[in-house]
Amino acid sequence: MSAHNRIYSVLNNKCPRCGEGDFFITKSAYSLRFDKMHRHCPSCGESLVPEPGFYQGALYMSYAFYVVFMLLYFFVFVAFLRPYLDYFLVTIIPVLILLTPLFYRLARRSWLAIFIAPDTQQVHKNASAGN
Ligand SMILES: [Zn+2]
Numbered sequence: 001m002s003a004h005n006r007i008y009s010v011l012n013n014k015c016p017r018c019g020e021g022d023f024f025i026t027k028s029a030y031s032l033r034f035d036k037m038h039r040h041c042p043s044c045g046e047s048l049v050p051e052p053g054f055y056q057g058a059l060y061m062s063y064a065f066y067v068v069f070m071l072l073y074f075f076v077f078v079a080f081l082r083p084y085l086d087y088f089l090v091t092i093i094p095v096l097i098l099l100t101p102l103f104y105r106l107a108r109r110s111w112l113a114i115f116i117a118p119d120t121q122q123v124h125k126n127a128s129a130g131n
Pocket of ligand 1: 020044046
């Protein structure tokens with residue numbers, strides 16, 4: 001079993017507590033049920049919806065993802081594609097729309113990961129049990 005941390009569980013669609021159970025039901029952000037998530041971790045039972053309206057805060061996370069992405073996208077054009085700078089304006093909106101399911105999921109996972117610490121005790125236990 002691999003040691004997990006917040007970054008690992010956010011990027012791999014895992015429960016922030018145990019790093020084992022899935023967070024969203026589908027593996028891919030690009031399926032029709034991309035927004036369906038487990039209410040409790042299938043592996044450790046951690047509540048993935050701590051309170052009603054909890055994920056309103058995830059809006060701030062996705063906002064941050066959009067801003068960071070747009071800045072990076074812009075700097076790539078300025079640095080490497082300067083003659084095609086017009087295409088930045090033409091492509092930015094469709095690209096952001098395509099990234100919406102991905103950022104939606106990333107935002108929810110990272111928002112929950114702020115409040116739930118990885119269970120390092122469990123990692124330690126499993127690691128020694130594997131020896
Ligand atoms: Zn879990």
